[in-house]
Amino acid sequence: MGQERIIHAALLGAGTVGSGVYKLVKDLEEEIISKTGARLVVDKILVRDTTKAREGIPSELLIDRWDEILNDPQIEIVIEVMGGIRPALTWLEEALRAGKQVVTANKDLLAEYGEHLFDAAEAGKCDLHFEAAVAGAIPIIRPLRQSLVASELTEVMGIVNGTTNYILTRMTEDGMGYEEALALATKLGYAESDPTADVEGYDAGRKVAIMASIAFNSNVTFSQVYTEGITHITAEDIRYAKEFGYVIKLIGMTRLTEGGVEVKVHPMLLPEQHPLSTVRDSFNAVFIHGEACDDAMFMGRGAGQLPTASAVMGDVIDVMRNILHHSCGKIGYGCYRNLPVKSAEDTVSRFFLRIQVTDKPGALANIAGILGNNDVSIAQVVQKRSHDGVAELVIITDPVREKHFNDALSILKGMSVLKEVSGVIRVYGN
Template identity: 45%
Template structure:
């Protein structure tokens, strides 16, 4: 068997997992790849820190040129993250006609088309299975197993941090800030959790899934995004009483020739396929016109689960190096897909308000909703004895612009103390 040499950029959580798998499972990996895969160089900016994996002497370096400039290396594995040096390193690798494997969802979401075009020009491959869902093989499933289908929708819990927080809030009655601090302590959330809790991470992943599922690039700027920072224990309690569970969802659907794409908290029925996905686990629901609905479930992050997906990409490239097999997304001239304006989307909604007087508040809100063609299916709180009270309205399907217009008018009325929260209901 000939040798295929691999260089890793970044020895953090995922990089350590990749190195461990390549070294520990060397024999079985080589058998499945049909070639000998050798870990040749590993870049780590801090060579003095304690390593969680024992890497042979001579492989480690803190100089990127020793990896990217090594003519013997066939495959570069980029695990730095972000789009600063990572994009430059990936471009350098592709320009040097080296295959690239990455777990970098932000890089692929923002610059995927550009990098795929460069890979095609240079006759090399760019694989990115680990960019979405950690160890869940969702990318290859969409690229290969489901290619006979017209994909109708992709709905996913694709961020483990927010799912962990919402699970703890629901199961233990804890408040958001309390659970976030716990998640940071356990390593589920970063010191700066903005990317996770504000929905950016999920939006990157939805951009990637949408492009593959619908065969067209979707601009990250066109994905409507909300995070979970406004979800309170009161919302969690109401959701449970109503038979719902709150999850941060990435949702992409075909809608009359356009695509609906959004990331936001949503109430889903407790018997929904995604409702039982707890803690830091991920799950993606895919609906194809031929196969129907499929659920992909597993650990969405972590050293070994994500490392497993990275190594699978390395093996896939190795198998095909001698045969010059073209991957589905290589040499594809992506054309931008029209994304339906968020203002034109329709959905059912949960609306929670604080009113100074329940009877006046109920009358005011009901009239404004009716004037804006919003039908109400349920009201909670109108029978409470106190004058200052929370009122919860559940609506039938409403056009987003009508809802926003109504909410603006509601906020202007003195009978309304505040609009506390508005949450999409996904059936």
Template identity: 45%
Template sequence: MNKVKIGILGLGNVGTGVWKILNTNKEEIRKRSGYDIEVGKILVRDVNKDRGIDVPKELLTENPEDVLKDDSIKIVVEIMGGVDPAKDYILEAIRNKKHVVTANKMLLATEGDELFTAAENEGVAFYYEASVAGGIPIIHAINESLTANKIEQIIGIINGTTNYILTKMTFDNMTFEAALKEAQEKGFAEADPTSDVEGYDAMYKLAILSSLSFGTRINIEDIYREGITKIKPIDIKYAKDFGYIIKLIAIVKEVSGKLEMRVHPAMIPERHPLASVNDSFNAIFIRGNAVGDMMLYGRGAGDLPTGSAVVSDIISILRGSTDVEAISAVRNNYLNIKPSPMENTESEYYVRISVMDLPGVLGEISTIFGEEGVSILSVMQKGKREEFASVVYFTHTTLEGNIDKAIEKIKASGHVKCIDNIIRIENIQ
């Protein structure tokens, strides 16, 4: 039986999962890859830290050169996260003719071209299945299974933390703050949850999916991003009343020759398959011009699901079942599709406003909407008569730019306390 030695950069949550899988499924991996996989060295910050798993101490090192310059190590697995120093470590590994597997969505979304070009120039494999949606094989699906299709759109729930929070708010009547605290206690959210709840994590993943699916380079600055921190229980209730579920969704689609890319909360029909994706699960809904509609569903995060994707990439390299040059993302950048400005996006909208409870105010606001080409589907005012009233508008399909102009006029009207929330309504079929 052939043997191969790998090096691992990082032993956090994902690294722990990789170690468990390599040991628990050792015999299955041997049969499927044709190799005995030996871990040569694991880079950690502190070799004395208790990680709750049984790793021989002699495998641990605080010196990256023990991994990057060891000629016996043929594959480097980067699961540290972040851009620095992960980028430098990967580039050094590539220069040393080592194949690379990574789960680093931030690095790929921001510095991917340089890494893929380096890997192509050195003739080494660069695999990254675990960078999007954990254990869901979405990268392989796009790179291999769907290559006969022109992908028309992708709509996904690709952040488990926000999906868990919104699930708790929807079905357990929790506030955002209470749901976030529970997510942190269960390990679904970091102590600093900003990347998840503000939509950055989903934005990085959408950049990767957009580049692969539409064959163009993506600047993350061209992706509209909005998090879930403004979602209140009252918004959840109004959504339910109208047959919708609120999810943080990532969308990419080609419209009039340009790419529309956005991450934001949205009301989606409760009958749509994405509406039933709950807790920390992820799902990606793809529409291809040949295959039609399909959805991939599974655990989007966690040590074992993400570790599974990492180990699968290692096996793919060992089996040589995929041509190295064919999978490089550089070769997916054969088009130059421009981003579509967010103001050109069309959607229906839910708008919740606190206004002075005076005669004529609702008429004034409705007039402003009409002047900017926003057609109102329904308007509701609930609650006791007080100084300020909460008013909710549901609109017909309109341009984002028209909504923006109307909101600016409404704010300046003198009768508005605040715009409490604006949520897009995606009536996906």
């Protein structure tokens, strides 16, 4: 028997996900040997404060200087689960250029500096894996880069934020208002004390930027993503949506169209039969459409310690196999197309519009006229009984260029018959 092959790794960060990764490294020790032929050892764990005790992590592994990892020739894999743009960007670029393989769960970094990292990976002929950065435990990056690579994808849309899906589920199923549902999500640990990144769609926007880049082989950054959150969604919107046969979800979507790539995050009315409509609570799911593969959907846990750690470790095991077969850097970022990203105004959507209007003869005709003059055609309309002389109109439009819809809305807002715009939400479908 020859000497056992050991692959040494360093972990950056020992928070929730970091502890989960370390736990799986220990739990799966023998499995990893069976699956790869080598033993995985985490030698060093980089943290800000080495004096702080961390459950399950031997304190002698803790260090606080990056150069001890960078300059350690034994360390072949750097596992980054500390988050944030700096210093992670610098460190990972240095690691890759030094020929170390990188596994990261850092969506902020990839969504803004993906191209930089991939340049560094290419320079160092290294693996850069990041399955955990999008939709946690759901395999989505690897299917996009490998399994579905022969399918000319045209649309990727997903529920990629568990916090907002939990809130919308409570509003839909239990009739809660937004504030009440948010409070419950916070209490249960689904929402952070500052929920901005989740409820404003920024978190989903980062994930959709990454998915767009991989799916369409063209670099898309977070700053190019139109984002709109769920804070304006009301229990009434949800009730009306239901009346029309729809469910409201926060959707991150990207489409490949003639004029370029569309990338948007916003609430959306989905038909009740759409596969994404059945994704409840804090589950995530990604729905794709491709020329050859047709429709497909992947659902699972988008966050949580062990689900995220399992995605990280799936990547680490893959990197180990590549190290042992001298095949790191095999699959690049692949952003060989330079497609323009369309502004939201140039994309086409259907809209759900809920407005309060003075209940007098001709009001509807007036409004319909303004919509029509701006190329907004009405697919469905419901007028509800009026209270105190104000009637509620709920309109679902046909597909319209968003600019035209916005123009029409501006004009409506200037009309004396219009008392309030209560809800404007996009609607799925053509």
